[in-house]
Amino acid sequence: MNDILIMILSTLGAIFILIASFGVFKMPDFYSRLSVTIKAATLGIGCILIAAVLYFSDFSVTTKAIAIMFFLLITSPVAGFLISKVAYMTGTKLWKHSLMDELKDDLEKESNKQSKTEKEN
Amino acid sequence: MLQNFLLNILLTFVWVALTGQLDYANFLFGYTMGFFILWMVNRSIRANTEYFYRVPKIFAFIFLFFYDLLKANFEVMKDVVTPNYNMKPGIVKYEMDAKTDFEITMLANMIALTPGTVVIDLSKDKKFMYIHVMYLTNKEEFKITLSNRIERKLLEILR
Amino acid sequence: MTVEDYIAYVVMPIICLAVFFIILRFIKGPQVVDRVVALDLLITVGVAFITLFSIVVNNPMFLEEAMIMALIAFLSTVAFSYYIFKRKRDE
Numbered sequence: 001m002n003d004i005l006i007m008i009l010s011t012l013g014a015i016f017i018l019i020a021s022f023g024v025f026k027m028p029d030f031y032s033r034l035s036v037t038i039k040a041a042t043l044g045i046g047c048i049l050i051a052a053v054l055y056f057s058d059f060s061v062t063t064k065a066i067a068i069m070f071f072l073l074i075t076s077p078v079a080g081f082l083i084s085k086v087a088y089m090t091g092t093k094l095w096k097h098s099l100m101d102e103l104k105d106d107l108e109k110e111s112n113k114q115s116k117t118e119k120e121n
Numbered sequence: 122m123l124q125n126f127l128l129n130i131l132l133t134f135v136w137v138a139l140t141g142q143l144d145y146a147n148f149l150f151g152y153t154m155g156f157f158i159l160w161m162v163n164r165s166i167r168a169n170t171e172y173f174y175r176v177p178k179i180f181a182f183i184f185l186f187f188y189d190l191l192k193a194n195f196e197v198m199k200d201v202v203t204p205n206y207n208m209k210p211g212i213v214k215y216e217m218d219a220k221t222d223f224e225i226t227m228l229a230n231m232i233a234l235t236p237g238t239v240v241i242d243l244s245k246d247k248k249f250m251y252i253h254v255m256y257l258t259n260k261e262e263f264k265i266t267l268s269n270r271i272e273r274k275l276l277e278i279l280r
Numbered sequence: 281m282t283v284e285d286y287i288a289y290v291v292m293p294i295i296c297l298a299v300f301f302i303i304l305r306f307i308k309g310p311q312v313v314d315r316v317v318a319l320d321l322l323i324t325v326g327v328a329f330i331t332l333f334s335i336v337v338n339n340p341m342f343l344e345e346a347m348i349m350a351l352i353a354f355l356s357t358v359a360f361s362y363y364i365f366k367r368k369r370d371e
Contacts, residue, residue: 003283014294021298023201024305029255036197039236048328050346064343070352075354077233084241086361087313090368100211107334
C-alpha cells in the first residue's frame with residue numbers, strides 16, 4: 001500500500017516537472033515561459049518530497065523535506081520578480097497577440113513629464 | 122495574541138514531554154488539544170479571543186491557496202500540452218490595499234505562486250502593482266477576484 | 281518490482297527528458313533572460329533528482345545536498361539579473 005502511494009506520488013511529481021520544462025521549451029514569449037516554470041516545478045518537487053518522506057518515515061527526513069519546501073516557496077517568487085523586472089527594463093517584448101500593456105503607457109507618461117520639466121529648467 | 126500563542130506552544134511541549142513520543146503527529150495533537158483548552162478557558166474574557174479566530178483563518182487561507190494553486194496549474198497545463206495557444210496575455214495595473222513593505226512582499230509572493238500571473242513592477246509611490254496575466258478574459262473581473270479572494274483574506278490575517 | 285527499481289527505470293527517465301527540453305531552451309534562448317530562467321529551472325529540477333537518488337540508494341544523507349541547493353538556487357538568478365541590469369544602465 002505504502003509502496004504504491006510512493007510510486008504514484010513520484011510519477012505525478014515527475015510529470016509536473018516534465019510539463020514545466022516542456023512549457024519552457026514551447027511557450028512563445030518570455031513572460032508566459034516564466035509564469036509556467038516556477039510554480040509547476042515547485043508543485044512537482046512537493047510531490048517528490050512527500051514520496052521521500054513516506055519512503056524513509058523518519059523524523060529528521062520530515063524536517064529536512066519541510067525545510068526544502070519552505071526555502072523553495074520563499075525564494076522562487078523573489079527570483080521570478082527580479083528577473084521579470086530586469087527583462088522588462090531591458091526591453092523584452094510581450095507576445096504579439098497581447099491585449100494590453102498598462103505599464104508601458106505609465107512609463108511613457110512619466111518620461112514625458114520628466115523631459116518637460118527638464119525643458120522648463 | 123502573543124501571550125496566547127506562547128501559552129499554546131508551552132502546553133504543546135508539556136504534552137510532548139509527558140508522553141515522550143517525538144514525532145509530528147504527537148506535536149500536532151498536543152497543539153490542537155492546547156488550542157481548544159485555552160479557548161475554553163479564555164472564552165469569557167472578550168479581549169483575549171482574537172487569537173482563536175485568527176488561527177482557523179490562517180489554515181483556511183492555506184487550504185484555499187493550495188486549491189487555487191492546483192486549479193491554475195491544470196489550466197496552464199492544458200495550454201502547454203495542446204498544440205495551439207488559447208491564452209490572452211496582458212499587463213494589468215492593480216491598485217493595492219496593502220500598505221507596509223511586509224504586506225506588499227507577502228502579496229507579491231502569493232500572486233507569483235499562482236501560475237499564470239507574474240508581478241513585473243511596482244510604481245514608485247507603492248500604490249500600484251503591474252501584473253502580467255496569461256488568461257485575461259475581463260480586466261475588471263480579474264481585479265475584483267484578486268482583491269476578494271487573495272488580498273482581503275491575506276490582510277485579515279496580517280493585520 | 282520494488283520501489284527503487286520503479287524509480288530508477290521509470291521516474292528518472294522522465295526527469296531526464298525534462299532536463300533535455302530545458303537544455304534545448306538554454307541553447308536556443310534568443311536573449312540572456314531566457315537562458316537565466318532555463319538555468320534556474322535546471323537547478324530546481326536538480327533538487328528533485330537528488331531527492332529521487334536518495335530514495336534509490338536508500339540513504340537520507342543526500343537530502344542535505346538538496347537542501348543546500350534549494351537555498352542557493354535563487355542566488356544565481358539574483359546575481360545574473362543584477363549583472364544584466366547594470367550592463368544595461370552603463371550603456
